[in-house]
Amino acid sequence: MRGATIAIYSVKGGVGKTTFAANLAWCSARLGQRTLLWDLDAAGGSGFLYGLEPRGTRLAEDVFTKDRPAAKLIQPTGNPLVDVLPADESIRALDAQLMRIGKRRRLAKLADELSADYPRIVLDCPPVLNELSAQVARAADLVIVPLPPSPLSARALELVVREIADTTKRHPPILPVLSMLDMRRTLHRQVREAQPDWPAVPYASVVEQCAVRHQPVGEIAPASPAAKAFAMLWRAIEAKLAERRA
Secondary structure: OOOOOEEEEEOOOOOOOOHHHHHHHHHHHOOOOOOEEEEOOOOOOOHHHHOOOOOOOOOHHHHHOOOOHHHOOOOOOOOEEEEEEEOOOHHHHHHHHHHHHOOOOEEEEEEHHHHOOOEEEEEOOOOOOOHHHHHHHHHOOOOEEEOOOOOHHHHHHHHHHHHHHHHEEEEEEEEEEEEEEOOOOOOHHHHHHHOOOEEEEEOOOOHHHHHOOOHHHHHOOOHHHHHHHHHHHHHHHHHHHHHHHH
């Protein structure tokens, strides 16, 4: 099975990137694929959602300088097919580190090496426009852009499209997804009507419980609309990857 790297990315914070990344990694594993959830955000949310903390405070950045093999930092989760490469505070300086070492495809090379053990790698990306986001664009086989239904969503998507177009000739597909969709709200209904073909994940209290219980929604409430939405989204991701391979 050919490996693939899926980036969860937006230039805006607070759009649900970490929740998406953690739950989509679980959905990948649900299909029997060994999956690595790689946290590139200094907030460290992806590991936290699986009940993990980094083993040190200045280790994550070392992966990019070859000072420390990524395998030594990867941690198992309660799901035998999901592992996490957690972030720590050193990630805050990663942009400067990448500029210093001058290797424009460092993240892509690392992901390619890790794909020997992980057919699917899910990147939880920070909301930045810098060398790190450029490296994400070069590494990703598919970019998922969570977009809460709001007037600023279209602008956020335009910025992502522009960033990827400006930083790589190998343009990965971009899949916008409506996040935290609440059809009780007029604006949300209007955005949904304007984008009926985009995948959508509903606003739900069970999704908020992921951070409380340190489990993905598929474990907490597998029959919930949110769990079904994430599963459907992952099927759309696999379909996009299959199209690209073809």
